[in-house]
Amino acid sequence: MAPTELGDYLRARRAQLRPERVGLPSLGPRRVPGLRREEIALLVGVSVDYYVRLEQGRERGPSAQVVDALSSALRLDADGRQHLFRLAGLAPRTRTSAAPDRVDPSLRQLMTAWPDNPAIVYNRACDVLASNAIADALFHDWTHSRNLMHIVFTDPVARQFYTAWHDVARNAVAGFRFGHGEAPDDSRIQQVLNELRSRSPEFTRLWTTHDARGKSMQSKNFHHRDVGPLTLTMQTFDVRSTPGQTLVVYHAAPDSPSSHALTLLGSLAATIRENP
Template identity: 75%
Template sequence: MTRSDLGAYLTARRAQVTPAEANLHSTGHRRVPGLRREEVALLAGVSIDYYIRLEQGRERTPSAHVVDALAVALRLDEDGRQHLFRLAGLSPSTRTAAGTGRVDPSLRELMDAWPHNPAIIYNRAYDVLASNTIADALFHDWTHSRNLMHVVFTDPAAHTFYQDWHDVAVNSVAGFRLGHGQAPADPRIRQVLTELLAHSPEFTDLWARHDARGKALARKRFRHPDVGPLTLTMQTFDVRSSPGQELVVYHAEPASASRAALALLGSLAATGRQPG
């Protein structure tokens, strides 16, 4: 029997919900973490037999009503709910690529007008399609890779560069899973997924959790080899003219040590100098 993506997602998500979170009284020894199958069925108002068929892949076409009930039972956020609908075939997966490689010239001009704000545009495969000068300096001129998933999971310096590496890793995988759900047949997304599964046990463990959500980190803490620690707030925007592309812009709090460090980084980047 081959378990469907829908069944795998349901299994992974119920393991993340405790009985207490679902307002259920827990009794007896629990062999698995999270909710039992019968508890999810009860919360969603479906028979236990039907729910088991969903998890086992023997039932793959639940109604929208059932999927909505399952999303509530599993306490999914909006990204997770939309992902569940897509897996159930009720919200069409996009047929577009990971995100066209062409970046609007006017958007590039806008990014270049932010000398003190690192800005990047990436696609669903997390390939960086465009970046301004200070972003290049922040990410070490992309000497390891211009794919953010590879930067996080295969760059030996990543655990030092990202001071909260685990949080960054969890959110990166959840975002990548969301993009994969939107375009599961896209060859570039599948290539990146294959590479990460082959070369990063840490990615493989997080991928098995089936988290799916958009950018969740409002702040990131970096440790840059040239200017030291930086705490930056990031804002993420969908590029409406190019579905699948996202723009991320970083900034530092006014009058902060991070603002001074970012200004120094911008100055070094603009002049091509090394720190004294």
């Protein structure tokens, strides 16, 4: 029987755990990294044979009790636990072909009212569906792509634009996989996934780690070609009126160099609009 998403995820998570982290003796060098199958089975309270069947795709219907025990044994955070329950068929997964691309006009108006705060709305495939003027200026008017994953992994200047590129790349893939787990039949997600696999070895390597996390508040460091370095905090919100859409708003610490640079970026954007 072919491996399943569930089996692949369990195997990847197991490989990233050290025995001492879960209170087990290390017992010397290991042939492969991470915990052994029998160690996970012991922590979960199931037979080794049953756990092996889960990883190999020969057991596809674990109970909620077993999945909960697996999430504890694998030390999953809340997003990882939710992802695991989805893969096990114990949490809802969106079965529509794609989230609507239309952004509510009132949300667009709200974004326009934030001239000093870059704001974007994107879908599960990371396509930017709406952006305000200062976000357009921050992302160089989307000259490379309006897909955030494409920007991170296929834009030649991405490693200069994102000064902590490796962290951004890792978090981007984790968020993309979380969206994929939520809507596995979304054709646009599959299209972007196939494009990235064919064009970016870095994406392919990170995809095999099976990290899955939703977006949360975090800081990002940018180096903009016009205004220099920027450290911005991003706040992320689900668009409740349109499931599958996410609103991200960036801001800088008050009276900081990044705040002054953001103000300058807004002025440059306004000048360009007035003198196209």
